[in-house]
Amino acid sequence: MGAIIQYVQSYLSSDKTPGAAGNMFWALVYIMLVFGGLSVAVIAMNWLERKILAHMQVRLGPMRVGPHGLLQPIADAIKLLLKEDIMPAEADGFVFWMAPLIVVLAAFTVFVVVPFGTTHAITDMNIGILFMLGVSSLSVLGIVMAGWASNSHYPLMGALRSSAQMVSYEVAMGLAVVSAILMTSLNATGTGTLSMIGIVQAQQAQHEWFIFKFFPLGLIAFFIFAVAMVAETNRAPFDLAEAESELTAGFHTEYSGFRWSLFFLAEYSAMIAVSSIAVTLWLGGWLRPFPNMLNGNPWDQIFSFVPGVTFLFFAAICFYNTVRMPKHPLFRIQTIGLAGFGAVLGLIGVILFVPAVSTRIQDIFWFSAKVAGFMYLYIWYRGTFPRYRFDQLMQMGWKVLLPLGLGVLILTASVALLQQKLWHP
Amino acid sequence: MTDPHTTLSPLELESHDKTYLDANELVINMGPQHPATHGVLRVILRLDGEKVLGLECVIGYLHRGVEKIGEHRTYTMFNPYVDRMDYVAAVSNGLGYCETVEKLLNVEAPPRAQHVRVILTELNRIASHQLWLGTHALDIGAITPLFYTFRDREEILKIYEKYCGARLTTHAFRIGGLQYETYTGFEKEVKNFLTFFRPKIDEYEELLTTNRIWVERTKNVGTISAQHCIALGVTGPVLRASGVKWDLRKAQPYANYKNFDFEIPTGQNGDTYDRYLVRMAEMRQSVRIIQQAVDALPEGPIMAKVPKVMKPPAGEVYHSIEAPKGELGYFIVSDGSTQPYRVRVRPPSFVNLQALDVMCRGQLVADVIAVIGTLDIVLGEVDR
Amino acid sequence: MAPVATPFFFYLLAGIMLIGGILVITRKNPVHSALALIVTLLSQASIYLMLYAPFVAGVQIILYAGGIMVLFLFVIMLVSIERSMKERQLNSQWVAGIIAATALGGLFIAVYMKGTSILPDHALSVVEDNNTQEVAKLLYGQYMFAFEIASLLLLVAIIGAVVMAKKRI
Numbered sequence: 014m015g016a017i018i019q020y021v022q023s024y025l026s027s028d029k030t031p032g033a034a035g036n037m038f039w040a041l042v043y044i045m046l047v048f049g050g051l052s053v054a055v056i057a058m059n060w061l062e063r064k065i066l067a068h069m070q071v072r073l074g075p076m077r078v079g080p081h082g083l084l085q086p087i088a089d090a091i092k093l094l095l096k097e098d099i100m101p102a103e104a105d106g107f108v109f110w111m112a113p114l115i116v117v118l119a120a121f122t123v124f125v126v127v128p129f130g131t132t133h134a135i136t137d138m139n140i141g142i143l144f145m146l147g148v149s150s151l152s153v154l155g156i157v158m159a160g161w162a163s164n165s166h167y168p169l170m171g172a173l174r175s176s177a178q179m180v181s182y183e184v185a186m187g188l189a190v191v192s193a194i195l196m197t198s199l200n201a202t203g204t205g206t207l208s209m210i211g212i213v214q215a216q217q218a219q220h221e222w223f224i225f226k227f228f229p230l231g232l233i234a235f236f237i238f239a240v241a242m243v244a245e246t247n248r249a250p251f252d253l254a255e256a257e258s259e260l261t262a263g264f265h266t267e268y269s270g271f272r273w274s275l276f277f278l279a280e281y282s283a284m285i286a287v288s289s290i291a292v293t294l295w296l297g298g299w300l301r302p303f304p305n306m307l308n309g310n311p312w313d314q315i316f317s318f319v320p321g322v323t324f325l326f327f328a329a330i331c332f333y334n335t336v337r338m339p340k341h342p343l344f345r346i347q348t349i350g351l352a353g354f355g356a357v358l359g360l361i362g363v364i365l366f367v368p369a370v371s372t373r374i375q376d377i378f379w380f381s382a383k384v385a386g387f388m389y390l391y392i393w394y395r396g397t398f399p400r401y402r403f404d405q406l407m408q409m410g411w412k413v414l415l416p417l418g419l420g421v422l423i424l425t426a427s428v429a430l431l432q433q434k435l436w437h438p
Numbered sequence: 439m440t441d442p443h444t445t446l447s448p449l450e451l452e453s454h455d456k457t458y459l460d461a462n463e464l465v466i467n468m469g470p471q472h473p474a475t476h477g478v479l480r481v482i483l484r485l486d487g488e489k490v491l492g493l494e495c496v497i498g499y500l501h502r503g504v505e506k507i508g509e510h511r512t513y514t515m516f517n518p519y520v521d522r523m524d525y526v527a528a529v530s531n532g533l534g535y536c537e538t539v540e541k542l543l544n545v546e547a548p549p550r551a552q553h554v555r556v557i558l559t560e561l562n563r564i565a566s567h568q569l570w571l572g573t574h575a576l577d578i579g580a581i582t583p584l585f586y587t588f589r590d591r592e593e594i595l596k597i598y599e600k601y602c603g604a605r606l607t608t609h610a611f612r613i614g615g616l617q618y619e620t621y622t623g624f625e626k627e628v629k630n631f632l633t634f635f636r637p638k639i640d641e642y643e644e645l646l647t648t649n650r651i652w653v654e655r656t657k658n659v660g661t662i663s664a665q666h667c668i669a670l671g672v673t674g675p676v677l678r679a680s681g682v683k684w685d686l687r688k689a690q691p692y693a694n695y696k697n698f699d700f701e702i703p704t705g706q707n708g709d710t711y712d713r714y715l716v717r718m719a720e721m722r723q724s725v726r727i728i729q730q731a732v733d734a735l736p737e738g739p740i741m742a743k744v745p746k747v748m749k750p751p752a753g754e755v756y757h758s759i760e761a762p763k764g765e766l767g768y769f770i771v772s773d774g775s776t777q778p779y780r781v782r783v784r785p786p787s788f789v790n791l792q793a794l795d796v797m798c799r800g801q802l803v804a805d806v807i808a809v810i811g812t813l814d815i816v817l818g819e820v821d822r
Numbered sequence: 823m824a825p826v827a828t829p830f831f832f833y834l835l836a837g838i839m840l841i842g843g844i845l846v847i848t849r850k851n852p853v854h855s856a857l858a859l860i861v862t863l864l865s866q867a868s869i870y871l872m873l874y875a876p877f878v879a880g881v882q883i884i885l886y887a888g889g890i891m892v893l894f895l896f897v898i899m900l901v902s903i904e905r906s907m908k909e910r911q912l913n914s915q916w917v918a919g920i921i922a923a924t925a926l927g928g929l930f931i932a933v934y935m936k937g938t939s940i941l942p943d944h945a946l947s948v949v950e951d952n953n954t955q956e957v958a959k960l961l962y963g964q965y966m967f968a969f970e971i972a973s974l975l976l977l978v979a980i981i982g983a984v985v986m987a988k989k990r991i
Contacts, residue, residue: 070585108853139951143880150888154860157895161853173896180892204955250579250651253804399651400579402804404488 030210032125032136043135047124055281059086062392069396080351081334096270101164104267109162113268113275116155120282123148127289128209130299130376141209142190145290146183149245149283153179156264159276163267172264174403175247175254181410182244186287188418189238192425193294196223196231199429213298220305222297227428234421235295237414239390242287244410246280248391250398251406288387289380296383299376317371320378324362331355463491468806470499476573476810477817481794488802493795497788500821508781513539513613513748516781521607523783524819526569528607529562529598530761536611537692538757538768540742542750543613550738551615552694557628557731558601558610559693560724564635565594566762566814567717571642574714574811578655583645590638593631600627614744628732632725639721647715656710660797660809663708670796671789674764676813679716680708686760693759697734698727710812717814720762749776763787763814783822787815832872838865852898856891863887877954 024036031040060075060083067074075082100109126141128134138144153176160172197215198205206212216222224235244251255263265276292298301316332355338348364370365378401409463486470478478499484491504523508516520535521528533555540547547555568591572584595605600621602610610616646652662672664680677684685702687695703719705712752774758767764786771780790813797809842862849855863886870879933940961969 070582071589072585105851105853108857111857138876140876140880140954143877143884143954147880147883147888150884153888153892154895157892157899158853158857161895161899169899173899176892176896180889183888204952207954252579396582397645398580399575399646399649399655401651402655402802404802405654 028132030132030134030137032134032138040135043133044125047127047129047135048121051121051124051282051285054285055278056086056090058281058284058388059089061388062395065389065392066396069393080338080347080354083350083354090274093270093274098271099267099269101267103164105162105164108158112155112159112162113272113279114155115158116152116279117275117282119148119150119152119155120279120286123286124282124289126209127286128213128293128298129380131210131214133299133377134210137208137210139206139208139211142194142207142212142290142294145209145286146187146190149286150180150183152279152283155279159268160264163264165267168264168266171254171266175264178247178251178254178403178406178410179245181407182241182414185237185410185414185418186241186245188415188422189234189241190290190294192230192234192418192422193223195422195425195429196226199432203433209293209298212293213300216297217300217304222295222300224295227425230421230425230428231295233417234425235291237418237421238291238295241410241414242291243391243394244406245287246283248280248284249395250401252395253400253403253406284388284391285384288384288391291387292380292383299380301375301379317368317375318366320371320374321362321365323378323382324358324365328355328359328362331358466803470496476815477820479791479810479815479817479820481806481810483803483806485803490798490801490803490806493798493806495791495794497791497817497820500817502822504822505781505783508778510777512776513750513778516778517612518607518609520783521609522818523785523822524761524763524766524787524816525606526816527562527566527762529558529610530566530759530766532609532611533559533693534757534759534761534766534768536613537759538755538770539613539748539750541757542753542755542770542772543744543748545614545742545744547615547693547742548739549694549736551740551742553731553735554616554620554740555611555693556695556698557728557735558598558608560728560731561594561597561628561631563724563762564721565591567721570717570762570811570814571714574808574814575646577807577811578652580646580649580652583642586638586641586645590635593634597624597627597631600624612741613748615739615741617741619740625732625735628728632729632732636725639718639725643718647718653711655808656714656812658707659710659801659805660812661707661709662793662797666796667708667793670793672764672793674761674786674790674814675713675716675720676708676764676790676793678702679705679712681706686758686765690758692757695727698730700727710808713812747776749774758784761786763816763819764790785819785822787813787817787819791815791820828872832869835865835868835872838862839869853895856894856898859894860887860891863891875953877957 020036021038024031024034024039031037031043063085064074064082075085078085078088100106123145125135126138126144128137128141156172156179157176160169160175163169193212194205194207196205196219197212199219200215206215219226222231224231243249247254255265265273268276297304301319303312307316331351335348335352335355338344338351365374463484466483466485467480468483469480472479480496480499482494482496484493502522504519507519511519517532517535520531524531536547568587572587575581575583598608598610599605601624602608602618662676662680664677664682666672667677667680667682673684681704683702683704686692687700688702700723703716703723705716750772752772754769754771756767756769758765760766765784766786767784769780769782769784770778773779794809794813797813798806801809839862842858842865845858846855846862849858863882867879867882867887870876870882
């Protein structure tokens, strides 16, 4: 018994991730936390997308199921689970069953190396970024299989188009990533790193987020990645493969009920995963804004209050809307529900003020806030832009982003070499 | 481009070198139920891979026999039927029919009635273009302008509802003038609408006109030259975007459009982008006309001296107006009785739809939907 | 990092690879064969991980499983499947097949008999932490010329494919 407690406690003073420290118990705990958080994030994304898109379109979005539609994702989940599971007649059963599985596995396994803090990752592989890019490219296989297994002309065309698009933009993504990795090698030993935690620590050591490094090269590389990641996840304006008003209706036409929800889950997870890559590589990962310009005691305190203040702000919005709810007996349950939700958020906000929690939660909060910013950008793009035609899409991937990525890579390498030669001869 | 003066058999294709890799031609059917064909339109496409080699439209799914019905109703009874043809721009249909019968009866509506007619018709033009913009943008993938245009269209429909009781199929005009006097506050509400609406056009333009993706999707897509337009009989914004400055409100003025000062916007290339710009400019010109009309609304009677039982002298008349979609013409043959002998409608969408084949040859499949949207067809009018 | 249960994982992954390989050649449906090949390639990547070569494992997943197999699947799906499913499973060139298999098997047995004496003397320097950096030093230092020749070869292949596919330049 004592040995078990000692085993559990031996990790707490470590400065490595559970995977790197070899501690299986804590690795499992972290796995459950990360995937639990991911599931909550996907559910929240569903609600947020419908509400934010609706507000951009001068309408309200779901308002009935739960106060302000907060329980809508749960209602959707229940509906999808209870739907009839249809398989097309001539479809290949095994492949039909495997396709959503592969896509979900690829989208979820990526989160093993995503760093929420210096030690807050499930593990820290020394090929972290390579692993993320590789496993997310496995989801293309699932999409191709889904299109083929439906045994119908339109899903097959949609799947082939979708996968051609994803493979093309992976090239541009890779080049942008290489530019950022190059910047990690600008240290005394001249050795860079592929590990996700190492990349953020390199940004910390160089006192500059890579998006601002060698201005405008870091910015252009970030921009290339930002565009390529939207195309990679088949979202607007690159969502021709799943749009309803086109001739081909997309690879998940024949999927219904729970299988369809797996694709949809995988799409949101992939969005969060590529956003995590962008945040880690260019936006300083878990580092708080202005760690060097505004450093020192008063600023550290102020920034440590931000998580608590954010949740209290959300709680205040909930209470304000509770007061604005119609005063009709039919609305009583919704009003109480919204007030309760606001109370929960307020409680979390208050807990986040406690120093013991606040120091541990800082990194996770800043990382999540930056990823949340990217999610808002995704929804904003969907509401604003028309759709690219497929040949224009491919043209952009190969003729615009690829040469731009190569140019940025060559320029970054040259500037880095010059800097090493001139300042550290 | 193909010679417009020869008869184009719909699926006759240019022969190209048949190599081993050319086994790609397929015939695809779009519709009649399709989210993007604006009604029940069936389009049969012949494709070479992604390129359209030719297409054929199959129509008639919404045919209700309106013209046949016209032979068995009196002139006044037929008036509500014309609203249902182009149900988006019902007021214009009514204006065309009433003016044709007035021409047959040789009466003229009093000046006040003509002023109010112009106000309501131009409001209708704005409403029709707003619906066109929302659905066209939706087809191309921009899902937000639809909600903006429909929200602003509500103001126009509120004015119609207050005036004649209906939002869509208004039956606003009568043969010889108007039935209802304008309600109290009509001018104030129209002026408020104009103040409200002017910045809205800028809002729509801000979302789309300089948006790189919109420009790439619409520039050089569905181009049609001026000679093709004239040869096929295409009218309306499609003709004007190809560079021909032809608008019936200026060329053959009706309903006191002579008294108003406005411009005819034209384009140069005749592609989808130019048609978009022309319609946006037309909305601004309509605002200008309405402002002038409502500022100078005269007093007076609203109905001319028209017999209760209308028996126009035997004869035939053709009269056309500039509906939002093009030249809307009515050809009425009277044999002296209370019911017309023949009512023939020349719907602009029907004639414009014939240009779809010419516009889509050589384009990609994804552009066919954009071109159908830019033609601004309403199947109620095409099929009657 | 200390390895965990090496024999168990090795036999498990090797078994999966063998089963996947056998499924590739015995399945009638070419899509099933492609999927079995993907399983084989992924277990091969895991064996690379066990050999302390994480970089090669990552590249194997990205390029082989995520790129080349996608291309395989594209081609398989665009070509009609019914005809290939009706083909006979056993090849008519079984004589040549047996000769080739015997030759290869003989080679394996010879290597196994010779044992470790055909391998170099010094112990393998296991570089796991800086694996990528060491591979990069070798690839861009000592073997630079071969690297460039290989990329030139790929360029020629791409140009050839584009020329063959386009009808008119």
